Amino acid sequence: MISEHVIDADGARLAATVVRAADPGPAVLLRTPYGRHQHLAEAFGWAKRGFTCVVVDVRGRYGSTGEFLPYAHERADGRVALEWLRDNDFCDGRVIAVGASYAAYCAVATALEGQLAGVIAAVPALGLGETAREPGGAARLACRLGWWSEHGGTSVARTTPLDHDLEALPIRDSLDVPGWSTLWDAPPLSPLWTELSEVDTPLLAVGGLRDPFLRHTLRLADTWRGPTTLVVGLWGHNLDTTQALGGKRIGALYTAWARALHATPPTSTPTPNSWVGASSRFVGLMRDGCALSRIKPTKREFSADPLRPFPSRDVGVDLRCDADRTDRALAVTDELGGGVLAGLVRVEIDAVADAPDADWVFRLAVELPDGTWPQLGHAVERRRHTPGEPTTVTAEIGPVGFEVPPNARLRLEIAGHHWPRHARNPHTGVDAVDATELLSSRREVRSCAVELPWTTAEPVDVIKEVAR
Known part of the structure; x- marks a missing residue:
């Protein structure tokens, strides 16, 4: 009734x-x-x-x-x-x-x-x-502009969201609805x-x-x-x-x-009972199999240009679509023996930026034997810098959930933007949402280490587990 x-x-x-x-x-x-x-x-x-x-x-x-x-x-x-x-x-x-x-x-x-x-x-x-x-x-940019243009300042969802431009500056002025600026x-x-x-x-x-x-x-x-x-x-x-x-x-x-x-x-x-999905299956999330690896970057120096920002992609997207991008550092592991990654991937780099404020973007993909590079996860860390001086940047990617086959390799890209999912860092020290001037930034990644959450857990039926 x-x-x-x-x-x-x-x-x-x-x-x-x-x-x-x-x-x-x-x-x-x-x-x-x-x-x-x-x-x-x-x-x-x-x-x-x-x-x-x-x-x-x-x-x-x-x-x-x-x-x-x-x-x-x-x-x-x-x-x-x-x-x-x-x-x-x-x-x-x-x-x-x-x-x-x-x-x-x-x-x-x-x-x-x-x-x-x-x-x-x-x-x-x-x-x-x-x-x-x-x-x-x-x-964040795309999802916030999308939500507020549809729901901000109205009693019902707009069938046609308010006009908004992902490239408009400053972001704080891009919408005229109650709460947008104070957000x-x-x-x-x-x-x-x-x-x-x-x-x-x-x-x-x-x-x-x-x-x-x-x-x-x-x-x-x-x-x-x-x-x-x-x-x-x-x-x-x-x-x-x-x-x-x-x-x-x-x-x-x-x-x-x-x-x-x-x-x-x-x-x-x-x-807490925790599960992470691997493909269409579920595996128990375990923390007893973490392995720390130091990966030598194969490409160390790059320029982060907010006028041509490094793109954001969803988990699962084949990152070969960005294979020609040179505006990122790159580190690739040796071939792996296979296993399940389930949990947070921790990354630490020693890096240099010539800007007082910079975003460090980490995109992790797996290079599969069939030639594809599906993205496993990403992280974005905003850092204040002394321009030109080395600094340590740490990040946690994920959590990820993926069954890595034998002979695959992990591919870690390090960039300066993640657009349009995130606002473009202007490299001027001004908050990205208030920036009206955008400058390019030179970067160098001197060393890189990753901690991988390997697990040997068996697949489980999550609904049955929850009902126990």
Whole structure:
């Protein structure tokens, strides 16, 4: 049965759609800025499996009144929605907050405001600063311009996003919507992180190897105090999981975890269960097989020109498409014996730049015996420099998940830009989002070392593991 409701919040009325299960029991709360009716199929799926599902438009979006200010009201409104849900007879008091992307933030914020039975946070976009910049400080560009041009300053998604130019300078002035300029002044970590280590609620954190916010998914799992299950697979922000999960959608993983949660409520805080997808399979993520290798760069010097920036590519893309680029350093391993790489690849270089501020981009690919070079992962680190003086730059690529066949080699490219996924560093010392002048930068990579996370773990069925 489906019904429509209004939840009174401070200064707003929140529109909610309830899809009831056959009998009262645990409920699922999903708050979204993307239109609650877009989630009806998901809601009916939960109800079919015994969980009444309540889908709420966040403040200022679609059927809810008020002003939509990203990340501003989700904590307080989550408390109101949770209290309203528990006052209804279709819920027995047990509530799981669920969401992906922005909705995952809504679920996490609700856990700080009231007792929940569980939280499912998939490919979470966990705050202004967290989505604006990489942990290493580099400014994201394409995904931020795309999201804000579609959703910023409007109560419904624009069918035609606002005009925006990826090359326009300064980036801070490229859109005229509320919150866009202040986005770039947000701290790297929002205040909620200081409280997450005190949350006892069980958590299912789902990240994708192709998701731009993967590192914060890992941070969430590491920070969370309650029993935590971390699942990382070969999918992107849109959770295209059918290949990696043997033809099953992400909902199969959610419901397996939720059913197991209510069948055997956790009484302790176990070590997080972690998986990384390798091809279409899953392997246990182990940390007992790391190997440190020093790789002699075969090309040491290059020029990073923001007027012809080094391109960004997705995980899995064959990097032979950039084989003719000379604006990067290159280090290639000897032929390998084969195995599974699963986890973070740590890189350390000794390098020189002639600019006071520089981005260091690391792209890792595997040169396969069939001649292809699929990208395994990347990292971007922004560093202040004393021009012309050597400095050490460290980075963590990934995590990666790949079955490396015998006789393959790893290929590490080191560049100065990663565009359009990230803003172009101007090499003037000015923040990339405020720059109006772009200068070229000379670089030299003097030495390079990588730590590879080899594992011998066997493939497992993740859904069955989560349901145990």
